Amino acid sequence: MVFKSQSKSYNLRAICSQVVFDVLDKGVSLSNALVQCTNKLNDKDRALVQEICFGIMRVLPEIEFYIQSLMVKPLTGKNRIIHYLLMVGIYQIVYTRVPEHASVGDTVNGVISFRKTALKGLVNGVLRSFLREQDALKQQFLAKGNTTLHPSWFIKRIKHAYPDQWQAIIDNNNQKPPMWLRVNQQHYSAQDYQTLLLQHGITSTIDVKLPTALRLDVPVAINKLPKFTEGVVTVQDRSAQHAAYLLDPQNGEAILDLCAAPGGKTTHILELAPQANVLAVDIDSERVKRINENLSRLKLNADVIVGDGVKPEQWAKGKKFDRILLDAPCSATGVIRRHPDIKWLRRDSDISELAKLQYQILVNIWSYLKVGGTLVYATCSILPEENSLQIERFLKETNDAKLVEPVIQYLPSEEEGDGFFYAKLNKI
Numbered sequence: 194m195v196f197k198s199q200s201k202s203y204n205l206r207a208i209c210s211q212v213v214f215d216v217l218d219k220g221v222s223l224s225n226a227l228v229q230c231t232n233k234l235n236d237k238d239r240a241l242v243q244e245i246c247f248g249i250m251r252v253l254p255e256i257e258f259y260i261q262s263l264m265v266k267p268l269t270g271k272n273r274i275i276h277y278l279l280m281v282g283i284y285q286i287v288y289t290r291v292p293e294h295a296s297v298g299d300t301v302n303g304v305i306s307f308r309k310t311a312l313k314g315l316v317n318g319v320l321r322s323f324l325r326e327q328d329a330l331k332q333q334f335l336a337k338g339n340t341t342l343h344p345s346w347f348i349k350r351i352k353h354a355y356p357d358q359w360q361a362i363i364d365n366n367n368q369k370p371p372m373w374l375r376v377n378q379q380h381y382s383a384q385d386y387q388t389l390l391l392q393h394g395i396t397s398t399i400d401v402k403l404p405t406a407l408r409l410d411v412p413v414a415i416n417k418l419p420k421f422t423e424g425v426v427t428v429q430d431r432s433a434q435h436a437a438y439l440l441d442p443q444n445g446e447a448i449l450d451l452c453a454a455p456g457g458k459t460t461h462i463l464e465l466a467p468q469a470n471v472l473a474v475d476i477d478s479e480r481v482k483r484i485n486e487n488l489s490r491l492k493l494n495a496d497v498i499v500g501d502g503v504k505p506e507q508w509a510k511g512k513k514f515d516r517i518l519l520d521a522p523c524s525a526t527g528v529i530r531r532h533p534d535i536k537w538l539r540r541d542s543d544i545s546e547l548a549k550l551q552y553q554i555l556v557n558i559w560s561y562l563k564v565g566g567t568l569v570y571a572t573c574s575i576l577p578e579e580n581s582l583q584i585e586r587f588l589k590e591t592n593d594a595k596l597v598e599p600v601i602q603y604l605p606s607e608e609e610g611d612g613f614f615y616a617k618l619n620k621i
């Protein structure tokens with residue numbers, strides 16, 4: 194499909210449907226699909242595409258319900274992309290303030306971008322039927338549809354793990370997340386940066402517990418943040434900001450940040466201890482590039498390498514560390530409100546696979562921690578299989594490991610942060 198961006202003859206609904214198609218049919222993450230499909234758009238159009246695509250991921254079962262109710266059989270094969278175009282049109286009618294006739298008109302024109310002119314009538318017909326029947330369909334959805342807006346495997350797991358809190362977790366996952374910043378205290382206090390933000394018309398609230406965390410009252414584009422390119426702030430959720438504080442890095446220490454990309458926590462460690470010798474390791478060479486970009490924006494130094502956490506013997510060269518942060522690959526079920534595509538990309542079977550990988554990395558990296566050293570195990574999951582159960586098992590099977598209480602499990606939106614798990618272990 195060709196979008197002509199310079200002449201601005203592109204159709205934003207068509208671009209949205211391409212993004213949604215890439216996520217749901219090809220399994221690309223929403224962030225990556227957005228980068229690929231919107232890199233030629235101006236800021237305003239990109240923001241609109243983002244808003245629509247994030248929104249669709251949040252309420253997917255509702256939109257699917259409407260399409261299924263209105264069509265005798267679903268569009269498949271080469272016409273599948275038009276199914277997603279319909280989704281975009283219906284989402285706009287239900288959830289945005291774009292006038293209904295414009296939503297229908299632009300969506301119908303989107304068919305041309307995919308050279309599927311023969312389906313114009315069908316798209317027009319489905320959208321007009323939706324306009325006529327939307328109130329009744331909404332009632333039917335509320336009575337019979339999947340109003341949790343989450344996959345059933347996830348609901349089952351979350352009900353089991355949190356019998357009293359599962360509904361609140363689901364409700365919070367369905368909200369839009371706040372935007373948190375981490376102020377680099379090498380340059381600014383949170384109070385001074387708050388004042389600077391205000392001079393740019395951006396209001397914010399400083400976290401009561403974390404000295405570096407600042408929540409924007411309304412999220413803004415990164416390029417609107419004063420002194421961002423100079424490295425004064427980093428966008429990072431408040432729960433994620435706990436990692437470096439728990440690790441408590443000291444200048445001069447050898448510190449391993451394992452599973453480090455894109456470097457959000459690596460740079461925080463170095464903001465707290467700029468003279469620490471930090472080794473940042475990640476298996477994904479593309480993501481590793483982003484650690485280097487973040488380090489250079491913040492003018493911080495670390496050794497950065499591509500390496501597999503399961504096989505430290507390949508890259509650690511016998512070195513031992515005073516502190517290790519293991520930010521393990523996980524289901525990311527604590528950050529669904531931030532990445533709603535996770536609901537549709539994850540599978541139930543991923544959880545046991547991830548748990549196996551996490552445990553293997555933890556066991557294998559433990560021997561690279563010095564006696565008296567500290568390891569912080571972190572995930573952005575809320576599932577016990579990836580968190581507390583891993584630590585319980587590790588403590589049973591590892592004689593020289595001692596837990597430093599408390600184990601922390603943040604649930605999504607708790608203290609306005611993401612769902613995160615932390616356990617701190619000492620080597621005795």
Ligand SMILES: C[S@@+](CC[C@H](N)C(=O)[O-])C[C@H]1O[C@@H](n2cnc3c(N)ncnc32)[C@H](O)[C@@H]1O
Pocket residue numbers: 451452453454455456457458459474475476477480500501502503520521522523554573
């Ligand atoms: C939760 S993300 C890390 C976020 C990062 N710590 C930060 O704060 O910016 C998990 C990372 O684990 C990496 N990863 C997955 N499997 C790995 C493995 N076997 N060894 C090393 N890194 C791995 C992924 O590439 C991903 O970047």
